[in-house]
Amino acid sequence: MTNTSKRTGLVQDRRTLLTGAATFTLFTPGLTFAASGDLAAVRKAAEAGFDASVKRIQDWIALPSIAAENRDMDKGADYMMALARDAGFQQVEKVPTDGHPGVFATLDVGAKRWMGIYFMYDVKQFDPAEWSSPPLEARIVDKPGFGKVIVGRGAVNQKGPEAAFLAALHALRAAGRKSPVNLVLVCEGEEEIGSPHFHQIVSRPHILAALKRCEGVVIPAGWQSPSNGGVSVNLGAKGIVELELVASGAKWGRGPRTDIHSSEKARVDSPAWRLVQALTTLVTPDGNTPAIDGYFEKVRPLTARERELIGLAAQRMSEADAKRALGVDRWIDDLPWEKALERLASQPTINIEGLVSGYTGPGGKTVLPGRAVAKIDLRLVPNMTMADCVAKLRAHLDKRGFQDIEVNVSGGYDPTETDENSRLIRAELNSYKRLGVETSVYPRLAGSWPGAVFTSAPVGLPAGQFGLGHGSGAHAPNEYYVIESSNPKVEGLVGATMGYVDFLYEIASIR
Template sequence: MNVPTIHADLERHFDNDLEDIRRFLRQPSISYTGEGIRETAWAVADLIASLGGEAEIVETPGHPIVYGELWQGAPQTLLIYGMYDVMPTDEDGWIAEPFGAEIHDLPGLGPSVICRGAVNTKGPLAAFFTAMRGIQRVEGRLPVNLLFAVEGEEEMGSRSFPAFAERYADKLRRADGVLFPFFEQDEAGMPSLVLGTKGMLYVELICTGGEWGGPTERGIHGSYNAWVRNPAWRLTRALASLVDDGENILVEGFLDDVRPLPEREAALLDEQIDAGLFDAGVFRDAYAVRRLKEPDDRRAWHRLFSQPQLNIDGLFAGYIGPETKTVLPHQATAKVDVRMVPDMDPDRVLAGLRAHLDRGGYDDIEIKVYNKYPWSKLNLDEPVVQAMIRTYRALHGRLQLWPINPGSAPYYVFERLLGLPYVTGGLGHGSRQHSSNEYCTVAGILDFERSMVTFLDEYTRGQTPQGDEHA
């Protein structure tokens, strides 16, 4: 491909591309409520058709998955994985309408699109299509065949995706690799590339009044706490038993299956830290965190990539409205997520949580499972990974290689079920996903488009890996 010419073409058409991306972002698609889901699925199908591909809306027990094909007579085929669903927008502090895709000048970042889904991940999904249009304008056709699998339940734990992948396995296995387009530059402009993802276990711990005490059917007047025990106290004591004061996990056997970082990845991480490529201060500043659990930055980075977590996402019981209302609730609930590293097994982790509560005398506390899927790891030498590394080097010069994504995604479906290598990547910056004022920078969208063109060029040229100097 004539990459410089395509890059120049994208710059000339950027104003139109930006408006197309903003239009896509304005369409709500909240998976937990279903708002706008079906309309957005059809919008994704239209994007595939706009490239000359064929798309179908695949029904599932949950939200539909958009499957598509675009055959170019090319020797290589990429599966484009994506998600069109987003989180709710109920957080306080939005400075713009959450689905307005308004452009605001953010301090230190410049003009930025504020919208739910701007970074996670409708923004990069739409920008991938505008980048492909740029290639078609200059070259006439893409250098690879594309398959598409874009789901509407990723924020709910990809509940329908594994069954879809099994059903469409023969079609999906025609791909040579998988690309998940994403804005991967941090606030300082450093791009990163992850070599896998942690697994996910998301549960509710529910404490209800019963034989142990507490009202069993409804909340009662708070004054009766003199007589009646409170499920909220019981639940908070149970939660406190899971970790120590430093939030180190105390569940028996929880860490037994944790595999240390591979020597090659641990050494590479240390090399990058020594070279100044990893700066925990960027995270602290961007997320308004004054202190990390681990004060030593080197140990903090190793902990992030090698250790599991047990996190309370939400805790609620009784009256949480304005002013006062004295009540003794009959039920208290905590939403908890566990992020698992190799070689942890989700079923063993769940059984360990159950056994821990039972041993502590909390056998009445219910565990309700919402999401449960395993970790995934990727080989550094896979062609799709090497192509993204060369892309970052060509356009930025440096990059961070992360041994694993601290977050979670259903990549085990590609690795274990389909046997396909995958990569997440792209230039561009956005942040505040799952929070108010989610954004992506306007300049970063153009950088992302350019990086997608460069990536396809690097991937189709298929250079051979050159040793271990990847950072």
Template sequence: MTVSRLLPCLLASLLVLSMHAAGASDSPRPTYAWSTDEVYDAAAIPAYAGTHEAVYARIDADLDAHVAHLQRWVRQRSISAQDDGIRDMAGLLADDLRALGFAEVEVVDTPGHPGVLGWYDAGAERTLVVYMMYDVQPIEPNWRIDDPFAGELVEHELGTVLMARGATNQKGPQRAFLNALDAMIATTGTLPVNLYVVAEGEEELGSPNFGDVIAPWRERLRQADGAFFPMNIQTPDGKASLNLGVKGIVYFEMEAKGGEWGGPSKAEVHGSLKALVDSPTLRLVQAIASMTTPDGNTIVIPGYYDAVTAPTAEQQRLVNALARDADDAAMQRAFAVSRWIGGMEGREAIVRNLFDPTFNVDGLWSGYTGEGVKTILPHMATAKVDSRLPPGLEPDDAYRMIRSHLDANGFNEIEIRPMSGYPAASTSVEAPLVQALLGVFNKYGVQTRVSPWLAGSAPFYQFTRTLGLPFVFGGLGHGSGAHAPDEYMLIHPAEGVGAAGLADIEKSYVDILHALADGF
């Protein structure tokens, strides 16, 4: 090769290398300055010192009846995706609230499945909103029991469990909470706090109409002191993970169709025509690829990271505690992945998981996917995409930036169909509601990991933003298999199992309500 030919090649190589170097140094992902090495110590919160022996004794005496209430709930089908038993379950919940003495109970019609509102006036100084979801996921075919709606008690390596759809997600812990109310009212005649119950039947669908559920009582609910979601959060060894919020989300479809821009507009055509005809499938793939770096791990949509709120000093202390106890290898084994991106671990991985927005392809389809060979050029391609949004990044802004990026890069023909979207929610660990819950956990000797929020999403902004309330979700108890076969909730732990059984779960809810009454 002559020098005259070699020089352009060298210059091109240098240009490529410089572009890679610039990309590494100009990453849009922010680097957060860490201002403290202090570690939040949940165990330092004073343990709740109250005791309510008469109520505890009533729970013990009525435990068989309380188990039967859980079984009654899970036996009522309520698959929201299939509209299977939904209205019957709403009626069952409403009837149970009336039986407990809730003076006002309404079944609220929405454009989708109904909600339920209830009000118990204890004449107390403090008022708590209790969130419930009464819908469940569809059934998978490979359960170890014949009927996931039979509400069977099954012997398990952890002890006696209630194995059923909805056992732990979320009918079991919610009915356990109502059992605790029943024992308190039967023993003392009232409750230590006033209660609103706000229940929906579309949580498993993304809560598209939850705003309509709370709308009739919105102004009343805003006068409450906090909101609580009863939930099993213990692992079998008795440890608990308390998350103080959730990321937001946008979930949408991206679609490329043939049309004026090119590509077949009515139906697939022969694959040999690719020499002459644009491919909607390839356009969609390229549009998706344009939104991240080539490895798929950094979003390059302009401005996407800019609005994310940097970790506060309080959140840094929580993250430091999480990092101190982190076991990345165990989590990787649980998810059957060999490593985190780039070999991250410890605090770096936690910060990335909590404070980074994501861009994820949930599904992608186009053309022929059957057996054998069929050479076609499809006229349409579709993808389902989600992006998790940390506090600060709003859904409307995310959609706007995605659309602007596509248009700026020549993908004007790509259609975006929003399917769901809501912002993040978070509550301070210093909120009296959270402190009261941690105090009860400490009474029961529970080692608790506290996270600023969960990397997953739920529409809890309706409490923190719409109603302006501190919101916490958690409680003693263990279950597993949500959205999967053999879902269960632990009822009677075997010897050596650290997680609470039903009796202690209900007693802890008694303590939580009293702690909230005393500590708001």
């Protein structure tokens, strides 16, 4: 099988639609691209660049920048700068912050319109013992039902989709074409710890001025459904607060200052049990609904339009796929599919990411720990704010006598919302429709990204996600990204690359 036939990643019926002049016009993005006849040349360049695109992902995975561990952060920023220059960005700079550095770049081709692109170069931590192949080797393996995939930390979150976007710029240049829009690229290395300093990057005067010229900002994505190839166009995302709650004998004034023998529990207080008692006050007894005083005061209920969109999405999205991907059999309260989707979009959450105290190794070790830590994330919906939620958490604990429990916030940001009628959302929908991709419009992503930095003042832009292709396992072992799809409904790397080309032309021409 030749590289061209093997690696396009596009389903056969879409490929054949490009063989005739009449159908060619139907599947080109916007009037500009339709008139230019460029699509075949760019596709040929993307196919020829497949091996280089794969290696770009693998090399990037091999350099893990992990903000939580302060691991290779400067190297990660330098590598991101090199990737941007290699893709054709003319102005590239490292942007210092009070934390880890970001990257800012522009590609000015003299086009009428500008488009903003958001990248992150950091990844989550990993334990190699949990992986089927080493998480930094980026091995290419056959995954039944999907095809050839790259397995590695950051494969889908976010290096695979981001590399596919860069591949689109490489393909345009290799085909002798310019990008149809000018680009502003803003990158950070702290997304996985809640983007605590990203606002410092965006608020720099020359970066803010560049962003204000843009039609909007997108983060590349690869979320096609394996069952029908469908995607969701999200009109926003939940906000997040990442924090630790810490109980200690030293701060409490009771219990031990260090671990002591567990026999002393008969006469010594336990910081670990104190933390457990504090945690139980934060949620209802089933653990599913926040119970912090005043937590729902600012929560905006779903609008009639949002409920309508969720109802339509429930008809198009596969409940079985969702449960299979999550490894769950039932939703909270055994909710039916549509009600589960409503809850996913509308409810703020308080989640325990991890509990750490005392000895956690093999066997037992009879200690009474002097310190206990709960790693917590709060997911926020409109019109909640990070500052208000942290203040309410602190007040809630204080009111119940837990003044000694430390609240250490590491990062976070507010929820984000984007107008359904903005050019950005309409361009996404137009591109997906033209490419034959089933699309659901959904009120907001249940996960979080720092889109609020773009949608709120002083930037004030539409922001969202766009992309074809598929991957899964973000934050988990065996994270993967499909590069050669055996599923006729899901694009491989070349198909994802061409999706970004289509989208950029759509942004250039949409009215």
